[in-house]
Amino acid sequence: MLKTAFSHYINNFKGFSREIWILTIVTFINRAGTMVLPFLSKYLKEDLQFTYNQVGWIMVAFGLGSMLGSWLGGKLSDKIGFYRIMIFSLFTSGVSLFFIQYITTFWALCIAMFVLMTIADMFRPAMFVSLGAYAKPENRTRALTLVRLAVNLGFAAGPALGGLIIMGIGYSGLFWIDGASCIVSISIFALLVKEKKKVVHEDKSESAAAIKSVFHDKIFWVFLFVSFITAMIFFQLFTTLPLYHNEKFGLSEFQTGLLMTLNGLLIFALEMPTVGFMERKGFPKIRIIILGSFIMALSFYLLLINVWAGILVISMICISIGEILTFPFSNAFALSRAPRGQEGRYMALYTMSFSLAHIISSKVGFEIISKLGYQTNWFFMASIGIIATLCCLWIKKALHKEKVL
Missing domain, CATH: 1.20.1250.20 (MFS general substrate transporter like domains)
Structure with missing residues (x-):
């Protein structure tokens, strides 16, 4: 009975293209490396000594950048293709994370967080569009679910790992490892996955x-x-x-x-x-x-x-x-x-x-x-x-x- 149930569970993971699996692994690496976000407010309050009001405004800048990035990522995916947007977004945001740790003044951090999130969140709509190109029409929803699963597992692993890094080498370690995970994950994607034009499967x-x-x-x-x-x-x-x-x-x-x-x-x-x-x-x-x-x-x-x-x-x-x-x-x-x-x-x-x-x-x-x-x-x-x-x-x-x- 247990063996049959396990077999049914595993069958749900079959039928995906090679590109979808690579995209899932890349997403997991990227999300597991996203350690700055859970500790950002703590870092701003305890390490940089900002007031609660200042922390709130930095988080607003963070959210507004995320919104602008989402819009730009989608619009540019239609104009120049999702593949280029994905590579630009993750690589550039990875490099930016190396430098943002050295910005410690309030207004500079508001601007830096806004710019960083604008670049970083261009990735999300581009990634969704890529699923339309690489997934078969009959399992597109399952492909979206597989990537969501990678995101959830990555977020589960990231904060625990982040806590250990803070205890070991401090907050600067988070920025280095988060940036490196962005660059490594998108490098794997660029090396193993070829660009493919969007294929629209009509859902009648x-x-x-x-x-x-x-x-x-x-x-x-x-x-x-x-x-x-x-x-x-x-x-x-x-x-x-x-x-x-x-x-x-x-x-x-x-x-x-x-x-x-x-x-x-x-x-x-x-x-x-x-x-x-x-x-x-x-x-x-x-x-x-x-x-x-x-x-x-x-x-x-x-x-x-x-x-x-x-x-x-x-x-x-x-x-x-x-x-x-x-x-x-x-x-x-x-x-x-x-x-x-x-x-x-x-x-x-x-x-x-x-x-x-x-x-x-x-x-x-x-x-x-x-x-x-x-x-x-x-x-x-x-x-x-x-x-x-x-x-x-x-x-x-x-x-x-x-x-x-």
Whole structure:
């Protein structure tokens, strides 16, 4: 029985092209080396002695650079090709990380962080477009999921390794190793993967080939709002929730870490089989996103039950299931929605919705908590999740009407 289950699990990883596997390994190396980000606010506060207000502004510059980079990366991918953008982005941001450690004044760091993130986040939409070129049409969603798995595993390994490096050689070591990981990973990609022109595989059920511009695609803009809301809810996992664990239930950092690990393990064990099953059965992507956004909203309504610590585990399981159903299929929906020659623009706006959510999520969450308390924040996050679910239902009807017309 166990052998059969393991065999089924392994089968979900079959059928990918060589390029997809190389891209996955490169993504893992890059993300495992991304050690500066988890410790950035700590570095700015403790090492450079900035005030909380200054740290906040540097993080805003960080987020704005991320948004601009996402847009530029997508636009330029359509103009000059994803391959060149990927190589330029990772190589240049790797070299930049070597030098940014020597910038220690407030305004210089605001500008440096903005420029660094503009260059670094050009990579994300270009990478999404590359999946459209290197993945077969029948397993494109699984290819997106495989790369997401590499990102999650990399992020799980990076902070632990980063903590050891800080203890051993200090914060400067993070900048050197993070920069080196960018250069090494993209060098592997450039050596082993040849440039390939984008191949558009029409998704007859959800493609919008007739649409001339992303700015006139009403369905896609409503979908971007859904992506923004679900990302905003999800980012509470890394901002307000860890504080709530300690302040309400007295959980230690280790116990909070175990809850985060539960999320990572569920993603690792269930995401690929779930996506594989849904793809084989041919479920429409928007239906899966509807279910995922509803479950994510439900996970925050559950937090209103604040008399039993066990609810934190149940809520975390719901968040994880919501993540598994929402994010891989959102990626795939955005890519399938793009008309020929506009894949980069569509994926740029999609990644920008996450960057914007990253900037706003913690600010809104902490503002609500400071004025009205945790319960109000959970109710607010769950309620906007329901609004996102209702928007998905509208998208489903609009897609049906689009097909009829």
